Amino acid sequence: MGKAAERRQNLRDALIRAAEHTISREGLAGLRARDLAKEVGCALGAIYNVFPDLDALVLAVNARTLAAFDQFLGETDLSKTGQPADLDPAVARLVRLAMAYLDFAVSYGLRWRALFEHRMAGKRQTPAWYIDAQKPLFSLVEEPLRELRPELDQEQRRMLARSSFAAVHGIVHLGLDGKLLPVEVPVLRRQIEEVVVALGLGFRSASSTPRKRPRRGRSSEGRQRK
């Protein structure tokens, strides 16, 4: 790497660290280019030499949070501790992942919030690399769903993993906000377990008793074929 490229890289890293620090203390709303420039000791314009805009900097921070989240979920997923012995293993795995999401949200606080509070300025699309960075997370949820809903094709399973994630996210989000649900983590934990166990059992029974309106035409694995 040349001197100039190295300097750029160093500035980039310093800005990401500074932005991450600000987000974890003050949230996304506390992020201001002027303050960041001051903190890393560069001119305001220098930020825009290494990031096209502030959105790109936020996405770089969020990608780091996603990577931490991925590692966090993966570790929880491997540990079998606390798994209720009487529960369907695939359902128990969904519960473990949901609990890990709550734990992650509690420990990452405002950095966790920044993941879903950030919106691209104007009407710009979220870049593809960032969308790709979310994928490994969902594949963890897709695995137990493959077990619980074997008749779904890949795309249906992919969607269901996201919807299930969003459902858990809703409880964690409104719960930690103290909206509708109490903010106490143990209570929230029990509520999440209650909902995710039902969801898992329901996936299993929806799969074994197909409804009168089966989704046809898209299933490649076709257990519901008439």
Added chain:
Amino acid sequence: MGKAAERRQNLRDALIRAAEHTISREGLAGLRARDLAKEVGCALGAIYNVFPDLDALVLAVNARTLAAFDQFLGETDLSKTGQPADLDPAVARLVRLAMAYLDFAVSYGLRWRALFEHRMAGKRQTPAWYIDAQKPLFSLVEEPLRELRPELDQEQRRMLARSSFAAVHGIVHLGLDGKLLPVEVPVLRRQIEEVVVALGLGFRSASSTPRKRPRRGRSSEGRQRK
């Protein structure tokens, strides 16, 4: 009502209408006391003669949105159209309520968002009257749960209604934001149906096959008693 009281009431109503209009166009973030005073033609300080602070004004707007939502849900709940004939009626009712929530969110847009984006300034508590205003909504969700999980006591059912609501909220919220899920309403509708049907079936089967760790001590209806 005296002349002064009537003037206060008129100013109060005008401010609520103006704030509601601003929120529905620009969202909560667009609300500024100075602009509101200008719009209704009063002095800035006059706002604080009728509302202790801007939070109180936002809560008054949100209470109107909640009332509209309550009416919206109630009407959907009564209509039986579109109810799949082969589905457990209590599960079908949960699905209808969830769909109504999506429809409400789509049609109320930023006013809907203001319901959960608003946070009280400082560490102040949400006033009790506002928390009470949310209750009728959840009683609609509690009714099918009484059917699906008859062994729960009132407090457990109350909590489960809120957790189930929060789960649907998560899908609607991340979906309409275009986060994780596609923003297209018909796709979102199918995903919500998929999740809520599973949730309902799961509640039913969790109730009929109690787990080895029953919740004891709090159940007043006690079907799971050992």
